[in-house]
Amino acid sequence: MTALLPLVAIGVALLFWEGVARWSEIPLFILPPPSAIGERLARSIADGSLQRHTLVTLSEVLAGLALGAVSASLLGYGLAKSSTLEHALSPYIVASQSIPIVAIAPLLVIWFGPGRLSKVLISALIVFFPVLINTIVGVRTVPTELYDVMRSLRATKAQIFRKLEVPAATPVLLGGLKIGATLSVIGAVVGEFVGSDQGLGFLINVGNGLYDTPLVFVAVITLVAMALVLYGLVAMLERKVLAWRIVEVG
Amino acid sequence: MTPILTATDLSLVYPNGNGGLQALDRVTFSAQRNEFLCVIGASGSGKTTLLRLLGGLLNPTEGEVQFEGERMIGPRRRIGFVFQAANLMPWRSALENVKLPLELQGTNSGANSRRAAELLKLVGLVDFENTLPRDLSGGMAQRVAIARALVHEPDLLLLDEPFGSLDALTRERMIFELLRIWQMRKVTILMVTHSIWEAVLMADRVLVLSQRPGSIRLDLEMPLSRPRSLDMMHTPEFGKLVDQVRSAIE
Ligand SMILES: Nc1ncnc2c1ncn2[C@@H]1O[C@H](COP(=O)(O)OP(=O)(O)OP(=O)(O)O)[C@@H](O)[C@H]1O
Ligand SMILES: [Mg+2]
Numbered sequence: 001m002t003a004l005l006p007l008v009a010i011g012v013a014l015l016f017w018e019g020v021a022r023w024s025e026i027p028l029f030i031l032p033p034p035s036a037i038g039e040r041l042a043r044s045i046a047d048g049s050l051q052r053h054t055l056v057t058l059s060e061v062l063a064g065l066a067l068g069a070v071s072a073s074l075l076g077y078g079l080a081k082s083s084t085l086e087h088a089l090s091p092y093i094v095a096s097q098s099i100p101i102v103a104i105a106p107l108l109v110i111w112f113g114p115g116r117l118s119k120v121l122i123s124a125l126i127v128f129f130p131v132l133i134n135t136i137v138g139v140r141t142v143p144t145e146l147y148d149v150m151r152s153l154r155a156t157k158a159q160i161f162r163k164l165e166v167p168a169a170t171p172v173l174l175g176g177l178k179i180g181a182t183l184s185v186i187g188a189v190v191g192e193f194v195g196s197d198q199g200l201g202f203l204i205n206v207g208n209g210l211y212d213t214p215l216v217f218v219a220v221i222t223l224v225a226m227a228l229v230l231y232g233l234v235a236m237l238e239r240k241v242l243a244w245r246i247v248e249v250g
Numbered sequence: 251m252t253p254i255l256t257a258t259d260l261s262l263v264y265p266n267g268n269g270g271l272q273a274l275d276r277v278t279f280s281a282q283r284n285e286f287l288c289v290i291g292a293s294g295s296g297k298t299t300l301l302r303l304l305g306g307l308l309n310p311t312e313g314e315v316q317f318e319g320e321r322m323i324g325p326r327r328r329i330g331f332v333f334q335a336a337n338l339m340p341w342r343s344a345l346e347n348v349k350l351p352l353e354l355q356g357t358n359s360g361a362n363s364r365r366a367a368e369l370l371k372l373v374g375l376v377d378f379e380n381t382l383p384r385d386l387s388g389g390m391a392q393r394v395a396i397a398r399a400l401v402h403e404p405d406l407l408l409l410d411e412p413f414g415s416l417d418a419l420t421r422e423r424m425i426f427e428l429l430r431i432w433q434m435r436k437v438t439i440l441m442v443t444h445s446i447w448e449a450v451l452m453a454d455r456v457l458v459l460s461q462r463p464g465s466i467r468l469d470l471e472m473p474l475s476r477p478r479s480l481d482m483m484h485t486p487e488f489g490k491l492v493d494q495v496r497s498a499i500e
Contacts, residue, residue: 145337152305152331153351154324163350167341244341244382 029211040214041221049203054222056199057188060116061226064123065184069177072128076135077165086136093132101126101187105194114195123187127180134176138169171245174238181230185223200226252319253280254406254438255304259313261463262299273299275463276313283405286432287440288449291459291467292499297442298334298410300464304440305331305408317406327355330399330437332409336391338383344370344394345379351402369397372431389420396428400435409441413448422480425452429478446499450491451478458498468498 014034020026021033028036044050079086105122112118142165150160192201200219207215260277263270273296281287291297302308304315306325315322317329325331338347348366353359370379373393383391392412399407412428413421429452432439443449449456450472458468472491474482482488 143337145333145335146339148307148333149331149337149339149350150354152307152325152329153354154327155354159354163353164339167339244384 029213032214032217037214037217037221040212041218044215044218050218050222053198053200053203053219054226056116057185057192057201057223058226060119060188060191060199061123061184061230063116063120064187065127065181065230067120068124068127068184069131069180071124072131072176072180073135073173076132077139079132080136080139093129097129102190105190109191109195114197119188119191119196119199122191123184126183126187126190130179130183131173131176134172134179135169138172138176139165141172142168171238171242174234174241178231178234178238181234182227185227185230189223251282254283254285254318255440256280256316257300257304257313258316260300260303260310260315261312262296262303262308263311272463274303274310275465277459277464277466278313279457279466279469281406281438281440283438284436285438286429286452286454287438287457288453288455289440289442289457289459290444290446290449290495290499291464292461293444294462295459296462296464297459300459301331301408301410301440301442305329307331327402328405330402330404330407332392332395332399332407332412334410334412334414336383336388336395338386338391338394338398340383343380343382344375344386344390347383347394348397348401350398355402366397366401369401370394372400372434373397373427387420389416389424392416392424393427396431400431400437403435404437406438406440409439411442411444414444421448428452433477446492446495447483450474450488450495451480451483456491456495458495468495470494470498 017031018033018035021031021036032040041050079089101122104125105118108121108125109118112121146164146168147160150164155163188199189201189204192199193205196202200223203219204216207213207219257277257279260274261272262274263272277300289297289300299308303310304322306315306317306322306329309323317326338344339350342350345363345366348369349362352362352365367379370376373396375390375393375397378386378390378394383394386394392415396409396412399409409428413424416424425448428439428441441452453472456468456470456472457466458470459465460467470491474487474491
């Protein structure tokens with residue numbers, strides 16, 4: 001019963017919205033009723049445009065997420081293991097975080113062109129920091145006692161990495177990846193906003209320009225769905241990989 | 251017969267702000283093959299430090315450790331280590347934890363599992379092969395740790411207060427289990443303990459460390475017959491040995 005409550009809540013909200021939009025004087029392009037959005041959704045699926053743009057954004061998001069997560073965990077491992085490296089680089093890493101992504105997105109589009117590459121890079125950049133921090137924390141918090149165990153058994157560096165550091169740091173790393181997954185969608189869309197001729201960000205721009213507000217809603221809803229699915233996939237991975245951590249309740 | 255382990259004038263100074271903290275002061279003793287030694291001393295007298303030196307996890311400031319006639323410079327495969335806490339890898343089942351030392355040596359995997367299962371049987375955990383550490387009691391986890399330390403057939407087993415965290419009943423059971431394993435395996439054991447009666451009951455020889463900096467205060471044979479039993483604790487001979495050890499500690 002309680003599982004249904006969110007559904008009931010959104011149902012009530014949608015009905016209220018529909019009512020307000022229909023029986024007030026608010027024009028369609030300012031507040032379209034849910035029914036108009038539904039209609040627009042059906043139309044853009046029927047002509048295939050929604051799928052096409054979604055696929056573009058999705059490919060940018062996945063590439064950006066992969067690039068950002070892989071490079072951040074590699075650098076994070078380096079920083080966690082070497083305090084020299086950390087001292088040399090951490091001021092710049094922290095400083096880079098104070099630059100809003102929207103400020104450097106136009107630069108990246110100028111440098112790497114209006115194609116997909118610039119979006120992938122923007123997405124990767126925004127994913128980078130949370131994964132980096134979580135990797136560092138994950139590796140730093142591997143218990144020293146477990147290092148002692150590995151050392152007493154004469155494990156090589158590679159064995160310590162594979163059989164201790166990777167499994168021990170994975171929970172925290174996946175936490176960073178979960179945040180990164182939702183951020184990656186934002187990154188790609190910001191890039192598309194700045195300059196592109198395809199993708200869901202582009203679709204939002206087009207909708208705005210044409211006062212096709214239902215289309216804007218359609219694109220936004222698709223983005224939210226994409227972020228939720230990505231988050232869900234990482235959470236699923238987490239449950240699978242981290243079965244040893246989950247304590248059965250009840 | 252040459253001793254399996256010799257400590258000669260072992261001193262250890264931990265670096266700290268002002269001149270360093272001396273934990274051990276010229277500790278000298280040796281252990282014969284198949285001997286059961288207990289090391290006892292007040293808290294902070296340097297017992298763990300001594301064990302880490304003997305296991306090659308720490309290098310002495312002065313003096314040297316010889317294992318099987320060779321100077322020790324790092325951990326050896328033929329020395330098994332049981333730490334004060336069980337220190338199991340939480341993502342590995344009991345069986346996989348016991349298998350770890352064999353895996354690190356790169357031996358065949360099918361044989362490893364069989365061997366690890368044998369060891370679990372030896373410590374009385376036949377039905378817990380697939381159990382994760384979070385589902386093991388403290389005593390069971392400690393037994394897994396003992397199985398892990400024995401699985402690659404070390405010649406010397408170093409134990410750091412292995413029963414420290416156990417309740418009185420489990421502790422009694424574990425004492426006799428370890429004695430049984432020792433007699434079956436013919437391995438040299440050096441065990442650190444806080445408990446005088448435990449040391450007298452188990453050991454061939456008891457070493458008493460003085461207050462910090464620790465040095466050997468007493469090196470005393472326990473001329474009790476084998477196999478040992480709880481009944482022996484009520485003999486006058488046992489009481490006399492306990493008194494001798496106690497007066498050396500105080
Ligand atoms: N890594 C370290 N760095 C600095 N000082 C240390 C370190 N490890 C231990 N010490 C100090 O060395 C002394 C001996 O410590 P040690 O752990 O060997 O004692 P212990 O006999 O094992 O004590 P306990 O019975 O409480 O386990 C203590 O005064 C402790 O504070
Ligand atoms: Mg100790």
